[in-house]
Structures are given as C-alpha cells and as structure tokens.
Amino acid sequence: xxxxxxxxxxxxxxxxxxxxxxxxxxxxxxxxxxxxxxxxxxxxxxxxxxxxxxxxxxxxxxxxxxxxxxxxxxxxxxxxxxxxxxxxxxxxxxxxxxxxxxxxxxxxxxxxxxxxxxxxxxxxxxxxxxxxxxxxxxxxxxxxxxxxxxxxxxxxxxxxxxxxxxxxxxxxxxxxxxxxxxxxxxxxxxxxxxxxxxxxxxxxxxxxxxxxxxxxxxxxxxxxxxxxxxxxxxxxxxxxxxxxxxxxxxxxxxxxxxxxxxxxxxxxxxxxxxxxxxxxxxxxxxxxxxxxxxxxxxxxxxxxxxxxxxxxxxxxxxxxxxxxxxxxxxxxxxxxxxxxxxxxxxxxxxxxxxxxxxxxxxxxxxxxxxxxxxxxxxxxxxxxxxxxxxxxxxxxxxxxxxxxxxxxxxxxxxxxxxxxxxxxxxxxxxxxxxxxxxxxx
Ligand code: ATP
Ligand code: MG
Numbered sequence: 001x002x003x004x005x006x007x008x009x010x011x012x013x014x015x016x017x018x019x020x021x022x023x024x025x026x027x028x029x030x031x032x033x034x035x036x037x038x039x040x041x042x043x044x045x046x047x048x049x050x051x052x053x054x055x056x057x058x059x060x061x062x063x064x065x066x067x068x069x070x071x072x073x074x075x076x077x078x079x080x081x082x083x084x085x086x087x088x089x090x091x092x093x094x095x096x097x098x099x100x101x102x103x104x105x106x107x108x109x110x111x112x113x114x115x116x117x118x119x120x121x122x123x124x125x126x127x128x129x130x131x132x133x134x135x136x137x138x139x140x141x142x143x144x145x146x147x148x149x150x151x152x153x154x155x156x157x158x159x160x161x162x163x164x165x166x167x168x169x170x171x172x173x174x175x176x177x178x179x180x181x182x183x184x185x186x187x188x189x190x191x192x193x194x195x196x197x198x199x200x201x202x203x204x205x206x207x208x209x210x211x212x213x214x215x216x217x218x219x220x221x222x223x224x225x226x227x228x229x230x231x232x233x234x235x236x237x238x239x240x241x242x243x244x245x246x247x248x249x250x251x252x253x254x255x256x257x258x259x260x261x262x263x264x265x266x267x268x269x270x271x272x273x274x275x276x277x278x279x280x281x282x283x284x285x286x287x288x289x290x291x292x293x294x295x296x297x298x299x300x301x302x303x304x305x306x307x308x309x310x311x312x313x314x315x316x317x318x319x320x321x322x323x324x325x326x327x328x329x330x331x332x333x334x335x336x337x338x339x340x341x342x343x344x345x346x347x348x349x350x351x352x353x354x355x356x357x358x359x360x361x362x363x364x365x366x367x368x369x370x371x372x373x374x375x376x377x378x379x380x381x382x383x384x385x386x387x388x389x390x391x392x393x394x395x396x397x398x399x400x401x402x403x404x405x406x407x408x409x410x411x412x413x414x415x416x417x418x419x420x421x422x423x424x425x426x427x428x429x430x431x432x433x434x435x436x437x438x439x440x441x
Contacts, residue, residue, distance in 0.1 A: 010148045013050055016049055024094075025058075026142070031072060035069055039061075039141070040060065040141050041060060042059050045059055047136055047138065050157065050160055051190070058098075061105050061127060062103070064105075065104060066103050066105075067104070077094060078095060080093035089101060089104075106122050106127055128151070132182050133168070133183070133198075135159050163192045166194075170201060177214060180242070187238075188229055188231060188235050189230070219247065223307065225284075228284045236254065236291075239254060239291075248302075248303040249295070251299050254291065257363070260363050265286065265290055265359050272355050277351070281351045282316075286352045289319070295321050297321055299321075319353035323353070328373065332361060332372050338419070339420055339421075342376055343387075343419050346380050354377070358377055362374075387418055388415075391429045391433045396410065399437065410436045414433060417432060
C-alpha cells in the first residue's frame with residue numbers, strides 16, 4: 001500500500017449507510033483480506049457520507065486487480081457481473097438488486113485532450129490524483145484491520161469544511177473538459193465556491209475550444225446532468241457567463257428572455273403537475289428545451305445533431321422553438337377558439353412541449369393574454385385531452401360501412417363534434433356517424 005497522509009477513522013460516517021450495506025461492505029473487506037488486496041469505498045459516495053447526504057451509488061476500488069476481485073465476489077454471492085474491459089471496471093448486481101461498481105486503482109494518461117484516457121494500474125494515491133476535485137478524491141478503506149480509515153491525501157475534508165471546490169492540478173480541465181461542467185454542477189449543488197486558482201483555470205479552459213472536442217454523447221451527458229440539478233437558474237448563470245452553450249451551436253446565445261423562462265419553469269411544472277399530469281415530465285429535457293426556446297429551427301436541429309440525441313428526445317426537442325411560439329400566440333390570442341381547434345393543435349404534443357408552452361405563456365407581459373392561455377390549457381388538460389368517441393371503427397362496420405380512409409375522417413369529425421358539445425350522447429353519435437358516412441362513404 002502506498003504511503004498516505006494520516007488516515008482518520010470514518011467509522012461514524014459509514015454508519016450513515018443502511019445496516020445491510022455496512023454489513024456487506026464489512027464482508028467484502030474480509031474477502032479482500034483473503035485475496036490480499038486493499039479495498040476502498042471511493043469518490044462521490046465518500047464525499048456524500050461526509051456531508052451526510054444520501055447517496056448509495058457504491059463505488060469500490062481495489063488496489064490490485066479489481067476485475068478478479070469482482071469475480072470472486074460474484075462467485076461467493078451469486079451476484080451478476082458485467083465487465084468493462086476497457087476501463088478495468090466491473091459492475092456487481094446482487095440478488096436483492098443492489099449495484100456496486102468495482103474498479104482497480106489506476107492512473108490515467110491522456111493521449112489527447114478531451115479523449116477517453118488510457119488506463120494504467122497504480123496506487124490509491126495516484127488513483128485519487130486523477131480525480132476531478134479534492135472533495136471527490138477521498139477513500140474509506142474496508143479491509144478488516146484498517147476498517148473505516150479515511151484516506152484524504154489532497155485535503156478533501158478541509159475543502160468540504162470550507163465549502164471549496166478545488167482541482168488537483170493545473171492541467172485538470174485540459175485533461176478532461178467535462179470537469180468544466182462537473183465544477184458548475186457541484187458548485188451549485190453544494191453551494192460551494194471555486195477556489196481562485198480553480199476558477200481561473202476553469203475560465204481559461206472554457207475560452208478555448210476544448211469542449212468542442214467532446215463527443216456528442218459525452219457533452220449531452222454533461223448537459224443533462226447539469227439540468228438535473230435542483231436549481232437550474234443558478235446553473236444557467238454559469239452557462240451564460242462562460243458562454244458554454246456555444247458548444248451546442250455557435251449561434252446559440254442565452255439572453256434575458258431565456259433567463260426569465262428558466263425562472264418560471266418550476267412554476268410551470270408545478271401548475272402542470274397539479275392539473276393534467278399522469279406521468280412525470282423529463283425535467284432535464286424540458287430545461288434543455290428552455291435553453292433552446294428562442295433559437296431558430298436550424299439552431300435547434302444543429303444542437304440535436306451535436307448532442308446525438310435519441311429519436312424520442314429529438315422529436316420532443318424539435319418543439320422547443322418556433323413551434324411552441326406559434327402555439328403561445330394562438331392560445332393567448334383574442335380570436336375565439338373551439339375546443340376541437342385547441343385539441344387539434346395540442347393533442348400530439350409531448351408533455352414537455354405542453355409545459356414549455358405554459359412556461360412561455362407565464363412570461364407574457366399582458367395579464368389578459370396570460371389568462372387566456374392558462375385557461376385554455378387548463379381546459380384541455382382537465383377535460384378535452386381525455387375525450388373519446390363511443391363510436392369506433394367496429395361500430396362503423398356494424399353500421400354496414402366498408403373500412404377505408406374515410407373511417408378516420410368520420411371519427412375525427414365525430415370527436416370534434418363531441419369536443420365542441422354538438423353531440424353529447426352515444427345515440428346522437430351513431431346518428432351523426434350514419435349521416436357522415438353518407439357524406440364520406
Ligand atoms: P454525482 O453525485 O453527481 O453522481 P459523483 O462525484 O458521484 O457525483 P460520478 O460521475 O458518479 O460523480 O463519479 C464518481 C467519482 O468518479 C467522482 O466522485 C470522482 O472521484 C470520479 N470522477 C467521475 N468523473 C470524473 C472526471 N470527469 N474526472 C475525474 N474524476 C471523475
Ligand atoms: Mg455518483
């Protein structure tokens with residue numbers, strides 16, 4: 001084992017984990033003793049234990065061969081094992097569903113900035129040195145003789161105490177520009193400030209085109225992770241100040257309007273959840289939609305391509321710009337609208353797009369416009385969105401009609417008339433269906 005600066009006991013913080021996990025960690029420590037390797041709990045979970053925040057993402061690291069240790073554990077416990085050869089890591093899935101990631105202590109050498117690192121085995125101290133910030137560079141040992149010893153060679157505990165985010169060396173952001181985003185994420189989540197040198201290094205890295213070299217999925221990953229934080233408005237300020245959204249698209253800029261929209265987004269989600277929701281919206285996707293809410297269609301499609309989003313995400317995100325702007329105009333306008341007209345506009349929208357329409361509505365200056373838009377959306381969510389006709393394709397066949405494209409026309413018309421209250425009973429519907437059949441048949 002490598003020389004370490006005075007380990008301190010983290011016995012009491014380990015007790016913050018559920019007892020069954022503590023028991024498991026003890027047993028794993030004993031297994032590591034048998035195998036003659038040192039075993040540690042490491043990274044984010046250690047930080048969160050010290051902060052007394054709930055986090056059961058268990059990352060273990062073995063000084064030695066992590067994968068063979070994982071195999072040993074899998075055999076003993078009948079746990080599932082997935083291996084990621086490239087990074088010398090493995091994931092154990094225990095029979096009760098608990099997941100534990102196991103890696104070997106390693107150092108990383110970056111062949112090319114922003115690329116994934118090459119992996120070389122190394123001591124715990126070196127392994128901790130390759131990490132992003134001092135607060136994430138601590139380990140708790142699990143071997144029996146050294147149970148719960150805290151390894152903190154870079155002053156992570158002190159930085160936690162002083163609420164400071166600090167990189168481990170000056171090349172950190174260049175080695176891995178995703179750390180620019182991670183810095184924003186942790187600073188906001190914990191309300192930590194960046195240590196001055198770290199802030200300088202970050203600002204300098206953000207000015208270069210390092211982020212442009214990240215692959216689509218890696219950049220998307222960082223953006224979504226940022227948008228999952230509780231206070232996206234704060235995150236937004238960082239993104240704007242550092243001009244980081246230019247890496248989604250060179251023409252994307254964040255103005256006051258976008259800032260106002262981000263600010264009302266939580267209200268819009270709350271309003272929507274109280275009324276229409278059966279499913280939870282994808283909040284991070286919604287926030288990314290908000291970032292793109294006033295961008296041109298070409299900027300939105302460019303960003304979708306840059307992030308290599310899935311087809312489903314892309315289809316939702318495409319609603320972000322002009323499409324929702326058009327709907328806001330219609331729904332807030334003075335022109336009278338029949339329920340069926342509103343239904344035709346809104347029924348194919350993903351929930352996130354509806355919420356964005358609402359949020360944009362909240363930012364309208366005129367109270368009358370805001371009122372019209374929210375009232376119309378409320379009626380759609382509460383009532384019209386659920387309206388169905390009693391007549392369907394089968395009924396039409398029973399009425400003696402031959403199936404064909406006219407079925408859709410008839411059913412669409414019937415739904416419109418139901419929505420608009422022109423037919424209200426099943427009998428009326430059948431009567432109307434017959435009449436429409438004569439027209440369309
Ligand atoms: P979160 O609570 O958001 O999951 P985390 O610190 O646990 O934060 P993870 O992405 O789960 O972050 O990674 C676990 C640990 O791996 C980190 O605490 C850190 O030690 C290390 N790590 C992750 N990503 C990087 C990176 N880009 N550069 C250096 N170290 C990293
Ligand atoms: Mg984590």
